[in-house]
Amino acid sequence: VLERVRYQERPERFEYRLTAKGRDLWPVTMALLRWGDRHYATEGPPRLIRHRDCGGKVTERLQCDRCGADLELHDVEAVFGPGARRHREGEPVDGQPAAA
Numbered sequence: 221v222l223e224r225v226r227y228q229e230r231p232e233r234f235e236y237r238l239t240a241k242g243r244d245l246w247p248v249t250m251a252l253l254r255w256g257d258r259h260y261a262t263e264g265p266p267r268l269i270r271h272r273d274c275g276g277k278v279t280e281r282l283q284c285d286r287c288g289a290d291l292e293l294h295d296v297e298a299v300f301g302p303g304a305r306r307h308r309e310g311e312p313v314d315g316q317p318a319a320a
């Protein structure tokens with residue numbers, strides 16, 4: 221579901237990327253993200269998932285709330301939200317979509 225990928229050598233740092241199996245879980249991932257934001261994000265969501273083309277938000281039906289497009293994982297990107305620490309809101313999260 222996740223693979224560990226080194227993205228920096230000194231100091232060594234890793235990130236976890238979704239495998240093909242993991243990418244198929246994106247509706248589940250989005251549901252968990254929404255649940256976490258609702259119940260634990262007291263300072264606002266740390267990450268926001270946006271439609272790449274127009275910047276709209278992802279609805280519970282996995283559609284864009286701005287342009288109405290049906291969204292798949294490759295259509296969206298993650299940006300830092302108001303609850304992210306040490307990052308500016310709206311800044312891209314490593315260009316990796318929905319790897320939450």
Ligand SMILES: [Zn+2]
Pocket residue numbers: 271273274275276284285286287288289
């Ligand atoms: Zn859109």
